[in-house]
Amino acid sequence: MNQTIQAISSVSGTISVPGDKSISHRAIMLGSIANGKTYVEGFLNSDDCLSTIRVFRQLGVEIEKVKETSYTIRGKGLNSLKEPQEILNVGNSGTTIRLTSGILSGQSFHSVLTGDDSIARRPMGRIVEPLRIMGAQIDGRENGKYAPLSIRGNRLKGITYKTPVASAQIKSAILFAGLYADKETTVIEPYLSRDHSEKMLKQFGAKLNINKNTITIQPEPELEGQKIIVPGDFSSAAFFIAAALIVPNSLLRIKNVGINSTRVGFLEAVKAMNGSVEIEDIRYYGVEPMADLVIKTSSLHGITISGEWIPKIIDELPLLAVIASQAEGTTIVRDAIELRVKETDRIKTIVSEMRKIGVKIEELKDGFIIEGKQYIEGGRVSTHGDHRIGMAMAIAGLVSKKPIIIENTGVISISYPGFLDDLAKISKS
Ligand SMILES: O=C(O)C1=C[C@@H](OP(=O)(O)O)[C@@H](O)[C@H](O)C1
Numbered sequence: 001m002n003q004t005i006q007a008i009s010s011v012s013g014t015i016s017v018p019g020d021k022s023i024s025h026r027a028i029m030l031g032s033i034a035n036g037k038t039y040v041e042g043f044l045n046s047d048d049c050l051s052t053i054r055v056f057r058q059l060g061v062e063i064e065k066v067k068e069t070s071y072t073i074r075g076k077g078l079n080s081l082k083e084p085q086e087i088l089n090v091g092n093s094g095t096t097i098r099l100t101s102g103i104l105s106g107q108s109f110h111s112v113l114t115g116d117d118s119i120a121r122r123p124m125g126r127i128v129e130p131l132r133i134m135g136a137q138i139d140g141r142e143n144g145k146y147a148p149l150s151i152r153g154n155r156l157k158g159i160t161y162k163t164p165v166a167s168a169q170i171k172s173a174i175l176f177a178g179l180y181a182d183k184e185t186t187v188i189e190p191y192l193s194r195d196h197s198e199k200m201l202k203q204f205g206a207k208l209n210i211n212k213n214t215i216t217i218q219p220e221p222e223l224e225g226q227k228i229i230v231p232g233d234f235s236s237a238a239f240f241i242a243a244a245l246i247v248p249n250s251l252l253r254i255k256n257v258g259i260n261s262t263r264v265g266f267l268e269a270v271k272a273m274n275g276s277v278e279i280e281d282i283r284y285y286g287v288e289p290m291a292d293l294v295i296k297t298s299s300l301h302g303i304t305i306s307g308e309w310i311p312k313i314i315d316e317l318p319l320l321a322v323i324a325s326q327a328e329g330t331t332i333v334r335d336a337i338e339l340r341v342k343e344t345d346r347i348k349t350i351v352s353e354m355r356k357i358g359v360k361i362e363e364l365k366d367g368f369i370i371e372g373k374q375y376i377e378g379g380r381v382s383t384h385g386d387h388r389i390g391m392a393m394a395i396a397g398l399v400s401k402k403p404i405i406i407e408n409t410g411v412i413s414i415s416y417p418g419f420l421d422d423l424a425k426i427s428k429s
């Protein structure tokens, strides 16, 4: 499916975004291995999170949809998953394959995980190595570097592991495996990555000790089913924040957005760029904070982002390139080589698609440099099968001289099925 996006005169109204993708995945996973019922409200019915539901149903868990975004999971405890008859297919979801591998490493059966072409290219050695050290028998293409992954679980050993990159998926896979270990397991990250797993594990009753970037988990807790209210996904809200900042005469309210401090690097970036974003009514339902955001059109200026800021803004960096093109001065992103191993090589794809719409951008090994105050000419772009590239291009279309035609927008449903409809609702021509 192709979609044409053209310039609008303002962004306005009040909107809420669907549930957080990272939290939705984790609610299904931990609900599946807890004792008793878990209720999830505000679940994200996107392709990726539906893949997690499918996989855990194949592992014998009863997961029932009770309302449009509410599910009940009947957990039967840490060791009650069943050997699947079929290969488990995670579709496009890196979070599903990596976090589920941690849990499957502690099971007493064999399972095989696979996914789409993008999953087949993404690095799995980063989880295979620590899970092997813990005692799981895992194999995959090129000696475990790539999926499909074959996992024969085991009684695991507790380890202390320094992750080479700040990645919540590596950290979570090890912590989930640590539930099945013979003694405590410690993960040390170079910088803090998103901490939804730690928060939710604690909520379910696991014992964790957190000291900056060092997280220790005790094995074999009694996890108890919980009620989880999933806040709106900040990474989805970011697209509308960007739209309201760069389209003239805009005033937008986004309700119920998750504002976990390990996720809001984009909010910090736009504030540092002189963006007007008010955070209102901060509240907690359970362990995650949420708030309403009020955004006004702003005169932005360039910024340099690197180091520990990167994990907090990682999924929003393609979008940052779009708003940086409309800001005064230069924006530099460094230390973001991880972008090259996402659904696509997001440095390469954002650079190629920005160039197609007439924006000059320099590719760096670990980021990009973009000059501000550029005209976006418009043209034909591709998502390259990457939802976030598709949505970033749609936001560029709102301030483009000529329309932007985006090919293959169906992939947006990987994280935000109603995105184009919601964008149309707040766009005033
Ligand atoms: O744990 C998670 O839910 C995620 C972690 C991040 O990946 P990495 O752990 O590979 O950095 C992020 O890019 C992804 O969208 C979701």
Ligand SMILES: C=C(OP(=O)(O)O)C(=O)O
Pocket (backbone or CB within 6 Å): 048, 092, 093, 094, 095, 096, 315, 342, 343, 388, 415
């Ligand atoms: C990188 C992403 O997800 P995943 O790693 O779960 O495929 C994303 O949603 O941008």
